[in-house]
Amino acid sequence: MKARAAIRPKKALGQHFLVDPNIIKKILAVAAVQKDQTVLEIGPGQGALTRALCEAARQVIAVEIDQTFTPILEALQQQYPHLEVKWEDALTVDYQALPPGTVVVANLPYYLSTPLLCRLLESGLRLARMVLTLQVEVAQRLVAGPGNRDYGSLSVIVQSCAAVERAFSIAPSCFFPRPAVESAVVVISPNPSSMKPQRRQALVHTVKTAFAHRRKTLLNSFREEGWPVEKVVEALQTARIDPMRRAETLSIQEFLALADALFP
Numbered sequence: 001m002k003a004r005a006a007i008r009p010k011k012a013l014g015q016h017f018l019v020d021p022n023i024i025k026k027i028l029a030v031a032a033v034q035k036d037q038t039v040l041e042i043g044p045g046q047g048a049l050t051r052a053l054c055e056a057a058r059q060v061i062a063v064e065i066d067q068t069f070t071p072i073l074e075a076l077q078q079q080y081p082h083l084e085v086k087w088e089d090a091l092t093v094d095y096q097a098l099p100p101g102t103v104v105v106a107n108l109p110y111y112l113s114t115p116l117l118c119r120l121l122e123s124g125l126r127l128a129r130m131v132l133t134l135q136v137e138v139a140q141r142l143v144a145g146p147g148n149r150d151y152g153s154l155s156v157i158v159q160s161c162a163a164v165e166r167a168f169s170i171a172p173s174c175f176f177p178r179p180a181v182e183s184a185v186v187v188i189s190p191n192p193s194s195m196k197p198q199r200r201q202a203l204v205h206t207v208k209t210a211f212a213h214r215r216k217t218l219l220n221s222f223r224e225e226g227w228p229v230e231k232v233v234e235a236l237q238t239a240r241i242d243p244m245r246r247a248e249t250l251s252i253q254e255f256l257a258l259a260d261a262l263f264p
Contacts, residue, residue: 202263
């Protein structure tokens with residue numbers, strides 16, 4: 001407890017420690033970890049959630065970049081021998097050794113959430129689910145559908161390969177220090193049948209180009225990004241999409257059809 005109290009959160013790393021035991025219980029319930037499963041925890045920090053995960057899982061792999069937490073996490077390792085700590089950057093650590101059915105649990109700062117989420121989804125890992133605590137703005141983008149103002153490239157890229165559900169909100173008072181915004185827990189369940197890498201790359205490129213100029217029509221957005229008009233018109237016709245529509249109106253299936261037409 002003394003070591004925990006002596007650690008000051010690092011603003012540069014976006015650290016906000018979850019301190020409400022009731023929220024920890026709710027996260028654990030949503031994660032639905034079984035006794036025979038492995039859990040990957042990203043950013044264990046002071047170990048409040050780590051302890052609960054160790055009680056529930058066969059193995060816990062915790063990835064932490066801040067070695068300030070060494071005394072706390074080493075003490076937990078002595079109590080729970082099945083806890084492994086990797087002192088690495090979550091964006092560069094090798095996840096390929098994770099067993100199929102791993103559950104990911106993470107409290108992610110804003111700067112890390114999108115790149116890390118995309119890396120995990122594109123890794124080809126057969127994850128059971130991801131239970132992520134995020135800024136509410138990111139959570140809204142993840143679950144948004146066509147026509148919603150929060151619907152964008154992140155919505156399409158994630159929902160094209162996973163089911164996404166917003167589980168519950170977390171008030172700033174549940175963290176130390178208190179963040180300026182509300183947070184939310186999102187459950188992401190990857191689809192069993194993964195998309196081929198080439199098709200996924202085509203989809204990502206198509207989606208990012210379509211949303212590059214959000215207020216413009218699809219035809220104009222692709223033209224602004226250097227695409228030949230004739231090729232775009234032909235692809236839109238093949239996908240049966242009106243060139244005058246905007247990216248925010250397209251469904252995921254329409255984006256997939258457009259990507260297939262652009263990258264046959």
